[in-house]
Amino acid sequence: MAAFYIALWGLAALLGATAVGALVWAIRRGEFEQLREASMSIFDDEEPVGEVTDRFPRN
């Protein structure tokens, strides 16, 4: 019983470790250095900031 709980807890820890690992990887890659550019990356010249891209159909 106890071994099983520890195994389950270990699994949760493993899952947590993947998140920490990914965070370290992302920091090393410099993913958090150009935050403004990253936040703008979903816009472009054709669909720039300020352009509304959805509305109800006309009929």
Add this chain to the structure above:
Amino acid sequence: MASTAETIPPPAPEERERLTRIQIDRSCRQTVVWYYASAVFWLLAGSALALIASIKMHSPEFLADQEWLTFGRARPAHLAAMIYGWGSMAGVGTLLWLQARLTRTRLPFPTLLPATAVIWNLTVAFGMIAILAGYSTSIEWIEIPPATAVLFGFCIAVIIAASVRMFRQRESKHTYVSQWYLFGAIFWFPLLYVSAQIFLHTPAAAGAVKAAANWWFAHNVLGLWFTPIGLATVYYLIPKVIGRPVHSYHLSLLGFWTLAIFYNWAGTHHLIGGPLPAWLITVGIVGSMMMFVPVVTVAVNHHLTMVGHFHYLKHSPTLRFVVYGAMCYTAVSFQGSLQSLRSVNEVSHFTHYTIAHAHLGVYAFFTMVMFGAIYYVAPRLLNAEWHSAGWIRAHFWSTAVGMAVYWLGLTWAGWEQGRMMNDPRVPFLDIVKFTVPWLWSRSAAGVLMTIGHLSFAWLFWNILRQRGAYLPGPTLLVRKGEPAGAAAGGGE
């Protein structure tokens, strides 16, 4: 390709970008439309089973002579249809389209990915038949037989391969916050699913320990599969629809990484008061309270992004559904954290309150966000407009009001039910009688939500047949230079 380049002059940069987006959206057409159409089918199947299960709660004689529709089968079949059929398939469709958009690459594997949709459907169908025939595993959220794990595993493996490939070939220089959430979903779900299958079906996991593994899995399916897909969609669609970047990109990243680190610990709060080691449950409670950090950051960020733009809710179907969902994410998360406190839980546990909470998460948050996503994505894939604004409004209002009625009725009934159950002087049958009118209100809410689903299915059927106005480009719902929200039929 070479001959085309000779005859057609190179397009202007702006035109090139639009062509790329058309190509990206079109590359998703077959796969994502398969996933969405299947999702809509399972939504209807799940609604029918939900109504049957709900009616049986207050009128137990209803269909009582149908063995395969007894409550113990109809209810888990409803859950399987909604979780693995509707939710996961709408989620995978949206996840693939979002990744293609975010990485600015085409969706790979044009035959393999639609094939996974077919396999996924067959797997869900097999699981549903097994449950209705009485072969449920009786483990909540994972009632479908373990044999299906292999098929789901294959589909997920292909989806992971497609995600990694798009990310490696990405044209975009920056990794947008939605991409982090999507990676979270796509890598954690298989880990959860496989671990749960192993843990739940080994001889070591029997009795109370099975419950611990069960709830670690079930809670994480919501938190590390549906929630990240839902939030990735919100983080993409709100800024995209209103044309304004996320208010604070710092906060959005803080929200993701704190979710990634805290969520996974919260599951054992489902077993407060159960025969488990106290430390195991306390870990769950601490994890749940830590969730206030990501939830508050997400809520503040979405609110500040929307400030000054709330009037677009009148004109954009996508925004309506997505903002409704985002607000309910805040509500359900606050409620969930508070519910994990032992003092609250001793009242709310084993009552209808929990059912209301679960639907606030999976329906009011996730499902509404997925509706919003499909309203945005489907016209761009099918080059057709939705055929009727009226049906969209009918869909929104019946689901939004239906969900509110559902939540209010069961939350109130559940809380009172819990208080009465904690009072030994109240006879049990009185408690049962007290809940009956509220169970009727749930069935009424279910009928409203089903009306919404039927409206949505009708809209989806018509857009599949391209009955709406033809859209030449992918994003011409509002043309350049036209004032935002000037749509003739857009008012409410």
